[in-house]
Amino acid sequence: MRESSTVGESALERDSTLTRIDDGVFEGDVSLDWCIGDAANGGYALSLGLRAIAAVLPLPDPLSSTAHYMRPLVHGPVRIEVETMRIGRTLARGVARMLQDGDECVRVLAVFGALPETPAEPLYAEPRDIVLAPLEECTPLVLNTPGGLTAHVRARFDTRYDPGSVGWARGNPTGRPLLSAWVRAEDGSEPDRFLIPVVADALPCTAFDLAVEQRVLTVELTVHQRAIPAPGWLVCSYRSRLVADGYMEEDGEFWDSKGRLVGMSRQLAILPRIS
């Protein structure tokens, strides 16, 4: 099912190709492969915006990046305008405006730095505390959303869900907005600084296990990246603590195969039909 691709570009790289048409201005194509329905997954949109910022800034790693979603970014051409905010010695900041037909759909604000190739011993690292069965006991599933839209983006990942997660997919919502899974790119490519933002938003919403049967729309997504991920499976967990008044947050954690916390995400999302 998965082909090794140690040579050549990954599917994400291929689908994040940007052409520089002017100083800080890029054109690209929102690939249907990373959409839900015909709208870009929020993590893919963020990742694409970060590629444009990375092409302008002198530092490689998006330490903290925030995307605001204003309009659906749909399958098709996209124009990305990058503004350099401030370039320092250890930190560099940029903004990407992602436009379709002249309308801004997504804005990304990010601070880049340089993560060490070999991390030092942490001053403090909380141990991983995620309920996740061993890989061989977890179920590979490619899940759509309850609303019936095709979640193309899910087919880009080999995702092995913990047996206690995604009860809704078996017709039996767990009642707890928690999800944990082993995750790899389906093409066999290894996780990197542009894949983590996609992973942050690509799995099914935790609220589906509260029997929420509608699309949940990301309003804002922030991803911190703290280490360069080691090759291999990611351990991913997602959790919500408050689903109320039509809004929810979803927090993600991403651990690499060496047991390091490589990323953390938080999003605010809106449940349009629940007031």
Add this chain to the structure above:
Amino acid sequence: MRESSTVGESALERDSTLTRIDDGVFEGDVSLDWCIGDAANGGYALSLGLRAIAAVLPLPDPLSSTAHYMRPLVHGPVRIEVETMRIGRTLARGVARMLQDGDECVRVLAVFGALPETPAEPLYAEPRDIVLAPLEECTPLVLNTPGGLTAHVRARFDTRYDPGSVGWARGNPTGRPLLSAWVRAEDGSEPDRFLIPVVADALPCTAFDLAVEQRVLTVELTVHQRAIPAPGWLVCSYRSRLVADGYMEEDGEFWDSKGRLVGMSRQLAILPRIS
């Protein structure tokens, strides 16, 4: 020590006065009262930026706001330029650029909405899980930072620390980057949508209890606000999970006197002298 101030403006309101000098352009003054040394506390800077955005947008509540700190915003005049990003029916977005001497110091990106005066029963709410002794067993302290800078902002709050927190202030760091406290504005004013962002960054850094004896600089701060806080004490907790390679994150939770989770924050900070 605290005077009731049900009539008149709060200290924060007084120190957040902005004058509109052009369409979307404001002038104000960064008050020393909310500084650490002579630089604005990051939460106060965010709150001030949100005031400017709020003056332009038609919706009242900053649901999610992100500040990027590029240069110290120091005690003295500040110019704030607001850009309206998108105004919809339920969400409105804006950006504030905060400038001193023509240089941008802080950029704030926020999405506003309208939180209900009377919250509905949540679809899901995780119970509060914070170790915090009863108010009368907690210690009122006004703490400076280990580096010796005066933390003026701390005197703006009546803060009662849990006995298990801020061991460093008693010369005995706990070794755990956790902090919990009861918090109110020192002037007796009640918490609101502009105070929560300040609270998110005003307490001592969790890393001080790892025997870190230096100022920790906020790189980026994101605050979600999920409910209008009820009058009374806030229960605040702060936690870090990874302090490594010169970076740390700090997550805050803010609960009102009715036991509701009203806000959540996460910041990325840099420890300049720890590589």
